Amino acid sequence: MTSLDTDEHTGVTIRCHDNLAVGLRLSERQLFDEDCAQYAVEVWAPGLRARVDEVVAWIWDADLASFLAELAADYPGWEGERAWQTYDKDLAVSAVFRSGGHVGLTWTLRPWPKGTGGWSASLTTWLEAGEQMASLASEVRYFLTGEQQ
Secondary structure (H helix, E strand, C coil): CEEEEEEECCCEEECCCCCCCCCCEEEEEEECCCCEEEEEEEEECCCCCEEEEEEEEECCCHHHHHHHHHHHHCCCCCCCCCEECCCCCCEEEEEEEECCCEEEEEEEEEECCCCCCCCEHHCCCCCCCHHHHHHHHHHHHHHHHHCCC
């Protein structure tokens, strides 16, 4: 079971299909204008908890929600890895498809990617291809823009 909980004030929570102790949360969205939002991303797993407070999202055709929607549209599967990242590279997502109809999303937080003392943290959530991915894309779109699709 994957938990997708969305509210423009609380955010989107995603829990791994294979291990409910693994997840992430997009929260604290602030819209600067129709093209730009800032939000926090928190990831957790046994022995790991990390947070980036100021991820900047440019809401264009190549945003996170569009990337997730493309993955959902390819629910029969694909070969290799697909990747997306923010312009500042502080949040990156890579996706792989495995037999049985599941998509592995590896979320990487990397604040200050060029700064001294920078760090990174990654975790992978597994979701069902198709409907769960489509729901996630829709929830992320709503979180980023406040608009339903």
